[in-house]
Amino acid sequence: MxxxxxxxxxxxxxxxxxxxxxxxxxxxxxxxxxIAMSDEALQAIREGSVKKGDVLATARIAGIMAAKKTGELVPLCHPLPIDAVNVDFTFEHGSIHATATASIEAKTGVEMEAITAVSVALITIYDMAKALDKGMVIGGIRLIAKDGGKSGRWRAAGHEDLEL
Amino acid sequence: MxxxxxxxxxxxxxxxxxxxxxxxxxxxxxxxxxIAMSDEALQAIREGSVKKGDVLATARIAGIMAAKKTGELVPLCHPLPIDAVNVDFTFEHGSIHATATASIEAKTGVEMEAITAVSVALITIYDMAKALDKGMVIGGIRLIAKDGGKSGRWRAAGHEDLEL
Amino acid sequence: MxxxxxxxxxxxxxxxxxxxxxxxxxxxxxxxxxIAMSDEALQAIREGSVKKGDVLATARIAGIMAAKKTGELVPLCHPLPIDAVNVDFTFEHGSIHATATASIEAKTGVEMEAITAVSVALITIYDMAKALDKGMVIGGIRLIAKDGGKSGRWRAAGHEDLEL
Amino acid sequence: MxxxxxxxxxxxxxxxxxxxxxxxxxxxxxxxxxIAMSDEALQAIREGSVKKGDVLATARIAGIMAAKKTGELVPLCHPLPIDAVNVDFTFEHGSIHATATASIEAKTGVEMEAITAVSVALITIYDMAKALDKGMVIGGIRLIAKDGGKSGRWRAAGHEDLEL
Amino acid sequence: MxxxxxxxxxxxxxxxxxxxxxxxxxxxxxxxxxIAMSDEALQAIREGSVKKGDVLATARIAGIMAAKKTGELVPLCHPLPIDAVNVDFTFEHGSIHATATASIEAKTGVEMEAITAVSVALITIYDMAKALDKGMVIGGIRLIAKDGGKSGRWRAAGHEDLEL
Amino acid sequence: MxxxxxxxxxxxxxxxxxxxxxxxxxxxxxxxxxIAMSDEALQAIREGSVKKGDVLATARIAGIMAAKKTGELVPLCHPLPIDAVNVDFTFEHGSIHATATASIEAKTGVEMEAITAVSVALITIYDMAKALDKGMVIGGIRLIAKDGGKSGRWRAAGHEDLEL
Structure with a gap:
């Protein structure tokens, strides 16, 4: 077998x-x-973000740079010269949500690049807010959508209609 | 302010x-x-793991190596010559749980190293099982315990009695 | 000899x-x-900077992360677990000026970390503005001050009174 | 807007x-x-260079290796599998001049690779001569010429006739 | 000349x-x-390998990850987005033999990636067994076969009939 | 057990x-x-070495830089801020011999740094001479001597009298 x-x-x-x-x-x-966090931590990031955007700007850059390192971090991933990767954030009730989009013209997909970007962006937020709240929890990291390649279009449950 | x-x-x-x-x-x-996954994916990893241990062995190594790169991945983290970092896995109902323990004698703590190790170990499992299940979800990434330094002992809720 | x-x-x-x-x-x-640049490029960065701070925030993070890589970039540099490195910018007439400060408790100094941080921060500004102005010139990269170690205090001409 | x-x-x-x-x-x-430096430092490098070429050989290798890391250093740069990059030096009055040439067949240009190669080569010279002269200044880092891509041929002022 | x-x-x-x-x-x-080693070290690895496969699994992952870093380790190597690299081990009398196979569709070959994978896999075995035997010797690292490119098919002496 | x-x-x-x-x-x-090689390859490197020293200078730098990456290459090695590492070469009959010396003040030894430096230095020579001789063989990589730490002084057979 x-x-x-x-x-x-x-x-x-x-x-x-x-x-x-x-x-x-x-x-x-x-x-x-x-990443779920206390109101105090969420408020501090939101204020920092309004002022100069540095918390989320730092997390965004960390996510983008990590995506370019995916083949170095994940042992059996192919090193890929990606065409683009970007990271966005939205404030939700009690948490900050990150979304990463990666694209490439290649023989293999960029799911791992998108997942790595999201993960490291959230870890970076944890790092910057951990003095305020050590109990933050990072979760819900998953693939939302993919297009292209042999396996073609795929959407996570609840995102069936999303067009990239 | x-x-x-x-x-x-x-x-x-x-x-x-x-x-x-x-x-x-x-x-x-x-x-x-x-990381939560389908029974099929969980079963495949469990079998692969019984046979030669390569799925979890690969994820463990990925986590350990990522911990050593924490200062390179997280922009404002200090580069730290850690004394040790290790990663363990347990099979749970519908998911695999990863735990990472990091230690150092330094001016700053190794929470980020432990969180990075867990995250990249789980991402690596995702990579190896994604052909079977694209809907896997990585979650519950958090600090469980820390000792040492000015802020001293800290335990996550539900782990108050854990001794390191 | x-x-x-x-x-x-x-x-x-x-x-x-x-x-x-x-x-x-x-x-x-x-x-x-x-980095010297055209008024148009300078204005675009200044506006981008006012809006969300992303140009200089990106350059700052790039400089900090590069400082942590100094031992990897400069062949005969020692790898150093730095205590801190930070990068600041000021708008000048026709240019943006970057300053980096690095510190450590170690057997060797952090001049190269500070110089690397400044250089990569300026290169990152070049990258983000090059569609507007390919003729930008990066210059005046130098050590301004150092304290500590056997060779002790040193100041560049014109900065003799600077206290760190 | x-x-x-x-x-x-x-x-x-x-x-x-x-x-x-x-x-x-x-x-x-x-x-x-x-990089501008004192006569003493310049002389020492020139002699070292005559003897075994190690100062400039080291700086050349550092520049080439840094060019391959451009996508890792500059946050929004694409990782590019470059076809070639090389670095040359000329001794000038009171300074050493570095030139880097990079080429690729890709969707985006290699200006940043050439600029990164020059910068890190010069930083490496600084590192090797800093015991003799802490007041060295790195400057005049700029794009001299580029060919290819949508924006096509571009030459810096004073280099209009340069053919690559 | x-x-x-x-x-x-x-x-x-x-x-x-x-x-x-x-x-x-x-x-x-x-x-x-x-890598040649004492019977005691060989036996310990063989047992560790039977139990959970971790010694050779770790060395295999180290070799694969190093192959992806070849362009970063070998100064004049091109950075290559390899299609695949894998590492296998066989126990021999008094030694463990490693074989690495790399492939790509590119302008230049992957000999260096295969040699780097073998070397780092063997160094990793050395690291894991050095407490038992400091006298281990790594040797016989060489190209066995290559196909493709302008220089075409090449086989090491004794491997003339090997088909890839 | x-x-x-x-x-x-x-x-x-x-x-x-x-x-x-x-x-x-x-x-x-x-x-x-x-690294053992044909007379033709050996002669070419020797001449290149006489002229400008670039072959061995490149290999030396590659070895030094790789030593600083040991903790990144060898999965279970500790990241170490080494005090020094240097690489030397001697021409032998039919081969070039490399020696690397590493030192540190730390909780664990630098054997792996020295072995990694030697290995990557030899791989780099292979890379630069492979157009002349694809049949080169890298061998005899081993620890020659170590001092310090709990296990103290150790010498390879034939080097019992070597003092560091």
Missing amino acids: TSKLTHLDESGTARMVDVGGKTPARRTAVAGGS | TSKLTHLDESGTARMVDVGGKTPARRTAVAGGS | TSKLTHLDESGTARMVDVGGKTPARRTAVAGGS | TSKLTHLDESGTARMVDVGGKTPARRTAVAGGS | TSKLTHLDESGTARMVDVGGKTPARRTAVAGGS | TSKLTHLDESGTARMVDVGGKTPARRTAVAGGS
């Missing part, structure tokens, strides 16, 4: 999937996630 | 906190998080 | 200076530099 | 420009810069 | 070879090497 | 050894290795 996991070969050994036979195609992926 | 955020100065500009005046002390931090 | 360059040994071969015999001490360094 | 800066969107938020719609083309960029 | 070394120009200066004029082609390279 | 391998815990899981309880001490390590 061979493994169902593409990154394990028949003997269960970790493998980098060979994408040599794939055709380059335009691919886009969107990922999201959020 | 000065900002309550230690990483913003009085004008709202992002700052790396100067730890020059702090005394080096033994510090430890534990962080946790989990 | 031995070379006067500390990084070359008597045969002219590049050497990393052994700092093993030195005593750790508090050390601080300040570096400065500027 | 939208920003004139391509890296800021209409709300002033930092953006990585999406190059997905661009056509790959051969692109070349040349950048230059120099 | 010009140098026979492609990485030195006619004046003996180190050069990154410009691959701009080359045509992208599918290229594959295989490298091998081994 | 617990594993004899310090990097595996009792269940066979890979571990970063916690050095928190160790006392910082001055530590030095020397590693060596060589």
Whole structure:
């Protein structure tokens, strides 16, 4: 029996999937996630953000730079010269939500780049607010949408109508 | 009014906190998080893990290596020569839980190293299982416990009795 | 005759200076530099800066992160766990001036960290404004002041009275 | 009013420009810069250079390696698999001049790679000579010429006739 | 007389070879090497390997991740978005043998990626076993086979019939 | 039965050894290795070396820079702010021999830094000469001597009298 996991070969050994036979195609992926925090911390970031935007600007840059490091962080990911990656934030009740969109013309997709961007952006917010609230929780990190490639269009539940 | 955020100065500009005046002390931090997935994906990882351990072994190494890159990923974090960082996994109902423990003798703590290790370990599991389940969700990433330093002992709710 | 360059040994071969015999001490360094540009580019950055601060916020983060990479960029530099590094900007007539301050308690100084932070911050401004003005010139990158270590206090001409 | 800066969107938020719609083309960029120093330092490097070439050889390698890290250093730069980058030096009166040439076949240009190579090469010279002269000044870092891409041929003032 | 070394120009200066004029082609390279050690160390790794596979799993991941860093480690190597790289181990009498296979569709080959993967995988085994045996020797690191590109098929002596 | 391998815990899981309880001490390590090549390749490097020293200068810098990345390359190595690392070469009959010496004042040793420096220096020579000789073999990479720390003085067979 061979493994169902593409990154394990028949003997269960970790493998980098060979994408040599794939055709380059335009691919886009969107990922999201959020960080829940106390009102005090949320208020401090919101104020910092109104003043000079530095908290979220720092988290945004951290997310973008991390996306470019995905192949260095995730062992079996391919190093990809991405065309673009961007990160946006929205304030929600009791949390900040981050969304990252990555795109490329390549043999493999950019889901991991989008997920990495969201994760590191949220970790950066944690870092900047941890003196106010050590109990913050990062969660809901997931793929929201992807287009392109052999597996084509995919949408997370609740985002079926989203067009990229 | 000065900002309550230690990483913003009085004008709202992002700052790396100067730890020059702090005394080096033994510090430890534990962080946790989990990835929820379909039974099929969970089963495949569990089998892969029984066979040669490569899925979780790969995620563990990714987490450890990411912890050593925390100062490179999180813009205002100090680069820290950590004494140790390790990552463990437990299978739960419908998810895999990761715990990371980091320690150092330094002027500043290793909470961010533990959180980064957990996050990248979980992202790596996502990468290896995404062909089976694109709807996996990473969540519950948070600090569980920390000891040492000026702010001293801290425990997340529900972990008050945990001794490191 | 031995070379006067500390990084070359008597045969002219590049050497990393052994700092093993030195005593750790508090050390601080300040570096400065500027980027000259057209009024149009300067105005666009100033407006972008007023709006959300993103141009200079991005350059500031780039400079801070580069300082942490100094030992990776400059071949014979020691890797240093710096206590702090920060970057500030001032608008001048026809240019933007950047100043970086780095500090550490270590066996060797942080001049290179300060100079690297200033350089990469200015390069990042160039990158963000190059669509408006390809003729921008980065210049005047130099050490302004340093304190601590065996060679002790040093000030650039014109900054003799600066106290860190 | 939208920003004139391509890296800021209409709300002033930092953006990585999406190059997905661009056509790959051969692109070349040349950048230059120099470091001014005392006669003593200049002489020491010149001698070191005559002997075994290690000062400038080290700076050249540092510049080449930094060019390959441009996408990692400059937050909104695209990671680019460059075809070539090289760095040359000339001794001038009271200074050393560095020139870097980078080329690629890609959707976006290599100006930043050339500028980064020059900057880090000069910083490396600073590092190797700073024991002799702390007052060295790095300056005149700028784009000299670029060919290829939508914006096509561009030359700095005084270099209008330069052919790459 | 010009140098026979492609990485030195006619004046003996180190050069990154410009691959701009080359045509992208599918290229594959295989490298091998081994680490000799005491029976005790070999036995410990074999047991650790039987139990959870962690020694060789760790070395395999280290090799794969290092291959992706080849352009960052080897100064005049081109940064390459490789399609795949994998590492395998076999136990031999008194040693462990590592083989790495890398592939890409690019203007230049992946020999260096395969050699780097083998080297770092073996260094990682050394690290994990050095408490048992400080006298281990890493050797026999060489290219075994390559296909594709202008220089085409090449096989090391003794591997003439190997098909990739 | 617990594993004899310090990097595996009792269940066979890979571990970063916690050095928190160790006392910082001055530590030095020397590693060596060589690359065997054809007379033609050896001659070309020797000539390149006589002319401007660029082949070995490049390999030396690559080795030094790789030593600083050891904690990033070898998964369970501690990141160490080394005091010094240097690389030397000697021409032998049919090969070039590399020696690296690393030193630090830390809780753990620098054997891996010295071995990594030697390995990457030799890989870099391979890269620069591979157009002349694809059959080069890198071998004999091993620890030659170490001083300091709990395990104290150690010498490879044949180097018992070497003093660092």
